Amino acid sequence: MYNDRLYANGVHSVLLADWELACKTPLVIRNGQQIAYSDKTPDKTRLGKLSLSWEMPADEEHSVAALHYSYEIHDDRVHRHHFVPASSIRGALRSWSIRNLVHPSLYETFSSPANEDETAVNLHRLCVRQGLHQRDTGCELISSLFGLASDEHEESAPSNAGRLSIETQKFSGAGLRMVAVSDAKMEAPSEPDDVHRQMPVRNPLDRMTNASRKGGLHRFLEVCRGERFVVQLRIINPLDCDLGLLGLWVRELNDGMLRIGALSSIGRGRMAVLRQEYELWRRPNAPKLQGNAFFQEDAGGSRNNDILAGLWKRYIVAPNELIKFADYLEEYTGGSVDASLS
């Protein structure tokens, strides 16, 4: 049963996971901004002298949905770079977990209803109460890993910080290339350039004329196939079921059923997990995991310089062993969409 005192016995172990992900299909991470591009070609030719500018578009016709980026300052200079925010990874993992481990009737547990919508607020409360009451609804595990927020006006409502935290690193692809627009190239002199990007152009067809629907033309930036980046996950006081869930996430990422970013409807965001490493650091008197047989104590390895080195013991979990922990997940799941809540 749900207990929001996740660290009542202190922090006794930490699971560190590194994934190197490669984009098997293009990746779209939006930031809500539109930027401008210009086309200096004469009439009736297209995709000639294209240039992307780091400015607000003057009109819709020359507007491009931007790709997420950030800034860094080093050597007293501002450097821009594209990257996949940790929130995108977290959102994708959380969303997949809710859809596959929680019964649809309890989905409202994980949404934040508008305060003025009394019906939605009541439904949310009911779902939280019902969902957290039983371990086999899936709600407890997801709340524990990803956190559970409550309305600030309801002090008695359950809430907790999540045990899972995620960081991402910048793209490690070739970068420094112009933006591809079909086989034309678009200059992007003042844009981040750490990753290979392309700009698809889309326009839905009017069903009555089979011609482009007026007002439907749109462009967006996306990361090209093959680009790579690293995701680091950290789970505090990991349980056997957490390792099982990690195994499922990797399986589903590789199968394309768990996608990162936007526009999965046109195939964006399928990943391949190229490299995965798992380390469990434990306090000597930490509670034992039931799946102890699946990991081994390791004194060497790449993380011997970790802050925990010399303080706690380090164990390695082989990637192929991870899915064996899935059995421990059974009691934490509410079943997939066809399961009934009895």
Add this chain to the structure above:
Amino acid sequence: MPHYPNPFDFVPFPSGPVLRTEEQFDALGEKFSGYLELEIKALTPVHIVGRVEGDAVKNQSFFFRQDDQPCIPASSIRGCLRAFTEALTAGWVSQATPEYPKRCGERHVGFRAFKDYDPKRSRRSRTSPPAVDTAFKPGAFSGELDVASYLFGTVIEGKQEQEEQSRKSKVWFEDAYIPLETVTFNEDWWAPDIGGGAFMGGGKPSASNWWYFKPAEVWKRNLYKDGSPLLDRSGRQRTVAEFIGDRLRGRKFYYHQDPVACVKIYHPDNKYWAYVKNPFHPVRLECMQQDAVTQPFRLYLEGIPRSMFLLLLRVLHLQSTATMRYKIGYGKAYGYGSIEFVLRSAKLRTASPGLPKALKAWKIVAGSWSEDALTHSGLTDFIDQNALAWLARILGWPHKNLLFVYPRYKAQEFQQAVTYGQFKHEMEGRGMPVSDKMEVNSKNARDIAETIWNLKRPIDFRLYQEKAKGWEIIEQRRP
């Protein structure tokens, strides 16, 4: 002399859309997730517009590329299948240009897709009704969805931005990449174009004729120039008969044909087609060759109930006896872009209590369009049989060497205006009633079009198609 049929036709709208709540859709059997691995085979050369090079005289259009590799974008594949699904299942009209305003010298009668249109300044005050029954506007019945929106997702506009509703797609399409060596230029692959303007300029539906629109009225229209009456040689005001429509005929699809044979007809050397105002020049097209096959690409499903999965397999025309094929990309009117889907493999799982299972190889057999088979698949209530019959006619494959060409811009065809005097003379000669403003139904509209056939052939779209050479073959096509 018989004429070629127009290259497109319409799937008529049924009396109303078929809608269900999400819960009703969800209850249509166990749910399937996973992916189908498909290929696309080109049945005629396929062109997806990428970079266009050239000037006002010579143009060449390169195939769309992604990562320097020719590619059919997922959005094109998705749109192609969604448009078919919407027509087949009496769905909403998910994409429609909202307004075609009245414009001086261009469009005499304005209209809107889903709203009344009231011209602000007009000699003749006529409010055009919505060109499409508003029941087909997405979200017209709140709380219910059409089949296509359930499968492909939707964004339904609200009166205010915060009322906008969206549903995630349950089918995800990936891009289909094409081996570089199978995408080439060929001297026979081109599309007709004219200098200084677009050739056909895309679809131009007009409520001032009975081409895209169903017949509603015939008007005596007085002609003006620069605000003054336009007079004939005897000093009387010139008048024309104007054939006004009220509702769009249906959803437009293109027939299959051989593009090489088709574009030859449009070449000036053929003398069939005249280029008077603007000089002709061909646009060379880099195409995926006929019989070439894309690399395998994936179509993902996420929690699709059994009946809808069986529908999707039929929509892909995967049956060995399939008689319909799709068109994709540019130049559909000339015969480019005929394709078929080929299933290579499937990895699926069904939803069940407990953890999601690993995807497993699955053998897939698509069902037929027979009534028994549709009943067995739980699809009878979702299929518009009349739409299915029309889709089978329009998308029928093989095309049996039929040629489809737009009506020409010459005497007796599109260019020809029918003067009101001629119209009145022909009508009275047949003893048919005539007045300056007369309402018509589809039956007497057809009689009118028959009566003035020798003055102008492309008056009533349906009559024009049914009098074209090869119509008897088209009419016999079955799903």
